[in-house]
Amino acid sequence: MRGTVRAFAMPCITLLLGLAAGPLLRADDAVRPGDFYVEPATFHSLGFQWKMAGDDNRNARVAVAYRADGSGPWRDGMDLLRIDGEVVGSNVPEKQYTCGNLVAGSILFLKPGTRYEVRLALSDPDNGRQPVERNEKGTQLIRRQRPGGCVAQISCVPFSVPQASVEAGRKNQCE
Secondary structure: OHHHHHHHHHHHHHHHHHHHHHHHHOOOOOEEEEEEEEOOOOOOOEEEEEEEEEOOOOOOEEEEEEEEOOOOOOEEEOOOEEEEOOEEOOOOHHHOEEOOEEEEEEEOOOOOOOEEEEEEEEEOOOOOOOOEEEEEEEEOOOOOOOOOOOOOOOOOOOOOOOHHHHHHHOOOOOO
């Protein structure tokens, strides 16, 4: 009789504990947008990071569209990359970095010196609401040579060339 009671009681206790802990262990699937960062522009690209909370099932998406400032049709860019807790770096633990919960990406091959409008739309099927949209403007700068600056000529040298020939062939345009 005791064995029967014990055999019946253990599954019941396990079930009750599971039901009580269920709300605490529930996945946080709905995404909540956080801080937004625009990376410094390069000559041909714009970069973005958008921190977030939730989205445990990692199905949130940020669609990207861009165009030259105020003109032309919107062009689709690549979706921002979903990142959450990936460990990057080397096999040495002190040199590893654990990524945060965010999306990040870039728009590439832009025309230097042109101002761009960017539309980012964050959507998540688990939210049950309209996508969160951000509109940003980015400026591309054209690098100009500073007054008094110099131009250095750099070329590759094959490994088989003797060092004396390399020294004789060097030119310094800044002298």
